[in-house]
Amino acid sequence: MAGIMAAAGLHAQQNVGFRAGNVTSPVINADNTVTFNVHAPKAHKVVVLGDWVNGILPLKEGEGGIWSGTTSVLPSELYTYRVNIDGITGLDPANPFTKRDVGTTFSYFYVNGGYADYYQVHDVPHGTVTQTWYHSDATGSDRRLSVYLPPSYDGKKKFPVLYLLHGSGGDETAWIELGNVPRIMDNLIAKGEAVPMIVVMPNGNIGATAAPGETSDNLAFRPVMSNLIPSNYKNGTYEASFQEIISFTEKNFAAARGKKNRAVAGLSMGGFHSLYIAINHPASFDYVGLFSAGLVPQLTSDSPMYSNVDEKLKAMHVKLFWIAIGKDDFLYDINQEFRVKLDKLGVPYEYHESARGHLWCNWRQYLLLFAPRLFK
Amino acid sequence: MAGIMAAAGLHAQQNVGFRAGNVTSPVINADNTVTFNVHAPKAHKVVVLGDWVNGILPLKEGEGGIWSGTTSVLPSELYTYRVNIDGITGLDPANPFTKRDVGTTFSYFYVNGGYADYYQVHDVPHGTVTQTWYHSDATGSDRRLSVYLPPSYDGKKKFPVLYLLHGSGGDETAWIELGNVPRIMDNLIAKGEAVPMIVVMPNGNIGATAAPGETSDNLAFRPVMSNLIPSNYKNGTYEASFQEIISFTEKNFAAARGKKNRAVAGLSMGGFHSLYIAINHPASFDYVGLFSAGLVPQLTSDSPMYSNVDEKLKAMHVKLFWIAIGKDDFLYDINQEFRVKLDKLGVPYEYHESARGHLWCNWRQYLLLFAPRLFK
Numbered sequence: 168m169a170g171i172m173a174a175a176g177l178h179a180q181q182n183v184g185f186r187a188g189n190v191t192s193p194v195i196n197a198d199n200t201v202t203f204n205v206h207a208p209k210a211h212k213v214v215v216l217g218d219w220v221n222g223i224l225p226l227k228e229g230e231g232g233i234w235s236g237t238t239s240v241l242p243s244e245l246y247t248y249r250v251n252i253d254g255i256t257g258l259d260p261a262n263p264f265t266k267r268d269v270g271t272t273f274s275y276f277y278v279n280g281g282y283a284d285y286y287q288v289h290d291v292p293h294g295t296v297t298q299t300w301y302h303s304d305a306t307g308s309d310r311r312l313s314v315y316l317p318p319s320y321d322g323k324k325k326f327p328v329l330y331l332l333h334g335s336g337g338d339e340t341a342w343i344e345l346g347n348v349p350r351i352m353d354n355l356i357a358k359g360e361a362v363p364m365i366v367v368m369p370n371g372n373i374g375a376t377a378a379p380g381e382t383s384d385n386l387a388f389r390p391v392m393s394n395l396i397p398s399n400y401k402n403g404t405y406e407a408s409f410q411e412i413i414s415f416t417e418k419n420f421a422a423a424r425g426k427k428n429r430a431v432a433g434l435s436m437g438g439f440h441s442l443y444i445a446i447n448h449p450a451s452f453d454y455v456g457l458f459s460a461g462l463v464p465q466l467t468s469d470s471p472m473y474s475n476v477d478e479k480l481k482a483m484h485v486k487l488f489w490i491a492i493g494k495d496d497f498l499y500d501i502n503q504e505f506r507v508k509l510d511k512l513g514v515p516y517e518y519h520e521s522a523r524g525h526l527w528c529n530w531r532q533y534l535l536l537f538a539p540r541l542f543k
Numbered sequence: 544m545a546g547i548m549a550a551a552g553l554h555a556q557q558n559v560g561f562r563a564g565n566v567t568s569p570v571i572n573a574d575n576t577v578t579f580n581v582h583a584p585k586a587h588k589v590v591v592l593g594d595w596v597n598g599i600l601p602l603k604e605g606e607g608g609i610w611s612g613t614t615s616v617l618p619s620e621l622y623t624y625r626v627n628i629d630g631i632t633g634l635d636p637a638n639p640f641t642k643r644d645v646g647t648t649f650s651y652f653y654v655n656g657g658y659a660d661y662y663q664v665h666d667v668p669h670g671t672v673t674q675t676w677y678h679s680d681a682t683g684s685d686r687r688l689s690v691y692l693p694p695s696y697d698g699k700k701k702f703p704v705l706y707l708l709h710g711s712g713g714d715e716t717a718w719i720e721l722g723n724v725p726r727i728m729d730n731l732i733a734k735g736e737a738v739p740m741i742v743v744m745p746n747g748n749i750g751a752t753a754a755p756g757e758t759s760d761n762l763a764f765r766p767v768m769s770n771l772i773p774s775n776y777k778n779g780t781y782e783a784s785f786q787e788i789i790s791f792t793e794k795n796f797a798a799a800r801g802k803k804n805r806a807v808a809g810l811s812m813g814g815f816h817s818l819y820i821a822i823n824h825p826a827s828f829d830y831v832g833l834f835s836a837g838l839v840p841q842l843t844s845d846s847p848m849y850s851n852v853d854e855k856l857k858a859m860h861v862k863l864f865w866i867a868i869g870k871d872d873f874l875y876d877i878n879q880e881f882r883v884k885l886d887k888l889g890v891p892y893e894y895h896e897s898a899r900g901h902l903w904c905n906w907r908q909y910l911l912l913f914a915p916r917l918f919k
Contacts, residue, residue: 209629211585253585257633263646263766264756270639272648276762287761288753292676293685299671309669322698377664380640385663386652390639 190233192261193276201238201276203250205260208232210252215259217248218526243281244528245347247273266344268527269336270379270390282532284354286347291357292318296349298339300377301415305408311370311377312412313339314420315348317356317363325423327542328365328416329454330409331534332433332440335400335461336392338378339370345527351534361538365422369412371433371440373405400436401463403470406443413451427486430541432456434530435498439463443472446479453486454541458533459493459525462501480514487540488516491533495524566609568637569652577614577652579626581636584608586628591635593624594902619657620904621723623649642720644903645712646755646766658904660730661911662723667733668694672725674715676753677791681784687746687753688788689715690796691724693732693739701799703918704741704792705830706785707910708809708816711776711837712768714754715746721903727910737914741798745788747809747816749781776812777839779846782819789827806917808832808865810906811874815839819848822855829862830917834909835869835901838877856890863916864892867909871900 192204203215205226213234215224219241226234247266249256258265259274266275277283295316300309317326331348333341342348348366355361376382379390413429416422429452433441438460445455466473492502509516519536521529568580579591581602589610591600595617602610623642625632634641635650642651653659671692676685693702707724709717718724724742731737752758755766789805792798805828809817814836821831842849868878885892895912897905 207631209587210631252631253629255583255586255628255631255633255636257631257636258648260631260633263643263648264762265641265643265648267639267641272634272639272641288757288759290759293687295673295675297671297673300669311669381664383664383666386640 190261192259193274195276195278196237199240199243199278199280201241201246201278203234203236203259205234205250205252206232207234207252210234212251212253214251215248216251216256217246218528219244219246220523222246222248241278243278243283245275245277245283245286245531247275247527249273267390268345269392282528282535285351285535286531288350289354289357291353293353294318294349294356295320296343299419301412303408303411305404305411306373306376308376311339311381312415313343313368314416315343315352315366315368316420317365318353319363320365320421322421325421325428326363326365327428328367328413328420328422328430329538329541330367330369330412330429330431330444332371332431332437333368334433334435334437334459336390337434337437338372338375338390339368340378342366342368346531346534348534351531352538355535355538362542364538364542365416365420367412367416371405371437373400373402401466401468401470401473403443403468403472405440406447406472407470409444409448410451426450426453428453428542430454430456432458432489432534432537433460434458434533435461435525445485446476446483447472449479449483454489455483455485455487456489456491456533456537457502458491458530458537459496459498460490460502460505461498462505464501464504477508477512480509481512483514488514489519489537489540490516491519491521491529491536493521493523493525493529495522496529497525566637568635569650571652571654572613575616575619575654575656577617577622577654579612579635581610581626581628582608583610583628586610588627588629590627591624592627592632593622594904595620595622596899598622598624617654619654619659621651621653621659621662621907623651623903625649643766644721645768658908658911661727662907664726665730665733667729669729670694670725670732671696672719675795677788679784679787681780681787682749682752684752687715687757688791689719689744690792691719691728691742691744692796693741694729695739696741696797698797701797701804702739702741703804703806704743704789704798705806705808705914705917706743706745706788706820708747708807708813709744710809710811710813710835712766713810713813714748714751714766715744716754718742718744722907722910724910727907728914731911731914738918740914740918741792741796743788743792747781747813749776749778777842777844777846777849779819779844779848781816782823782848783846785820785824786827802826802829803862804829804918806830806832808834808910808913809836810834810909811837811901821861822852822859823848825855825859830865831859831861831863832865832867832909832913833878834867834906834913835872835874836866836878836881837874838881840877840880853884853888856885857888859890864890865895865913865916866892867895867897867905867912869897869899869901869905871898872905873901 213226226236262274438457570578589602602612638650814833
């Protein structure tokens with residue numbers, strides 16, 4: 168402890184700390200197992216909690232108070248995890264890389280050789296990421312959104328636009344930070360698998376204006392799920408006012424116009440939003456994606472956005488209506504019921520079923536599959 | 544532990560966790576003391592390690608395994624801290640807000656009533672933050688930079704540009720994340736204290752192309768100070784090629800041109816860079832700021848950037864040459880020697896001396912003082 172205190176004292180005086188420790192964690196082994204090493208000489212129990220299948224890994228104490236453990240072989244993916252030391256869950260002390268998901272900060276790593284190759288940076292031309300604000304007359308406030316511009320964007324040539332919506336608990340940073348949109352799009356475009364496009368990622372929490380910490384509430388608004396399911400989730404304001412976001416995009420960026428140049432997709436709550444945005448703006452989008460959509464079968468609302476749904480679905484003519492969900496998703500049954508309804512109505516769609524549940528690994532994979540289908 | 548494991552298992556299946564806990568931490572009290580609360584029923588010792596003066600605060604165990612402690616009254620500031628529980632230092636488990644400094648992720652909070660009021664979001668017009676890439680012929684690579692555009696930016700009206708450089712261990716995200724540049728500029732502009740300007744924040748690690756995790760090294764490059772002091776720190780490449788950044792800015796943004804519309808400033812290594820960029824480009828900048836500059840009195844280098852310094856200093860005619868350092872900075876004496884040299888040479892400058900050391904609290908404050916002096 169004395170050494171830690173001395174280092175802390177030094178940091179309190181002068182910002183010259185942050186030297187490398189002796190422990191490296193995680194270590195991605197050649198066979199795609201992953202080894203964790205945690206220096207915790209006083210600990211009684213150390214457990215890694217990760218978002219891979221069966222992601223609870225008790226570590227064993229070895230020499231010098233270093234607790235270690237190795238996973239089974241992991242499929243290629245971006246994995247998030249935390250470490251529980253004697254009941255306290257926190258970051259891996261040796262891993263400098265973190266991502267926030269709602270109100271929790273996780274350590275993370277990549278396992279190569281598959282999907283995760285698309286989630287990382289390669290030496291290809293890179294797009295631009297912008298966070299800016301648009302004025303919403305519907306909410307009477309400025310609202311923040313994120314925009315990805317493709318590498319060949321020069322402000323003159325016009326590009327089609329994917330409007331990509333986050334889920335409950337998320338915000339306009341979620342698809343950037345957890346969805347790795349800039350890397351996925353850079354890599355898909357570089358490989359010629361997707362056409363260059365703009366991706367607009369607005370904030371879909373109609374009761375908020377921006378991500379936690381980015382509003383005038385500052386740190387008084389704590390991002391937890393119970394705070395972030397908007398009380399006005401189903402009042403239709405977001406869907407009804409989505410044209411504001413389209414108009415802002417087409418005024419401020421070199422965005423190609425017209426139905427054939429617009430797609431809307433979203434995960435969970437964003438899938439719910441995408442559906443109702445699409446059916447209520449039938450002239451606006453030729454591509455619609457529902458990723459693990461948070462559909463509400465018995466929706467009660469006064470908003471006209473949610474009325475005459477069957478008629479609106481039948482009147483929706485798009486080039487691609489793409490529905491994806493994981494076998495273990497708690498929304499699986501609701502999505503199957505929705506498919507039955509579409510079949511009865513004679514509404515065409517494509518269906519993709521993946522492994523696992525309501526997780527970012529699926530949403531990144533769905534984007535990898537959906538984006539190459541757009542604007543061709 | 545069972546409860547934690549159950550929750551972790553749930554998270555491993557479905558991304559629906561992140562409910563609020565029963566503990567709130569930190570609590571900013573009305574008198575600007577700050578109380579920390581950490582639920583650690585199995586712990587033997589819990590200590591908060593913060594970057595305020597005498598920032599080591601042992602907590603005491605109370606009811607229900609909640610360890611608590613309260614600071615003395617803190618001056619208004621953005622403070623970072625971590626919590627050491629039985630020898631393991633990590634985040635405050637109850638605080639969702641974090642910032643990375645080099646390779647360490649800290650919890651943070653604001654104390655209001657002074658400087659920190661400028662560091663937070665207010666209901667004023669907000670600027671745009673862009674992260675993009677420019678091609679450097681000097682390094683033969685694309686390099687990432689961050690750009691702040693003022694709220695009134697419309698792509699037509701031209702604005703002056705502050706080039707703002709990070710220190711060793713930092714990158715193109717440092718002034719955004721730790722320097723709170725978007726909020727400081729939004730607030731200074733809204734109050735009429737600074738003129739609307741563009742702020743360009745390049746990556747000054749000439750051996751890197753972008754922040755850790757944002758290059759094709761991905762997570763293999765670990766951000767620790769020993770990695771990040773570039774081997775070619777003093778070879779002059781960055782200073783000699785700085786025109787590339789100016790040209791990119793003036794081609795891609797509505798940037799006003801000419802000496803009177805450009806400022807260069809930086810902290811620590813970025814102060815070193817700013818000095819040599821300014822004296823080697825005497826027709827380019829009317830405003831120069833050295834914030835806790837990492838000056839090197841006996842500089843040995845083959846680069847012409849570092850030769851004939853006295854002559855170049857005498858030939859530098861700027862509207863403002865602003866030097867700031869903290870009384871406790873380990874670079875204090877070197878900066879005083881530099882002032883003696885300037886006095887001998889008859890080079891005019893303004894000097895600001897603050898409390899404390901080589902810390903972000905000073906660099907944010909220096910920006911608050913420097914930006915209002917520009918382009919008037």
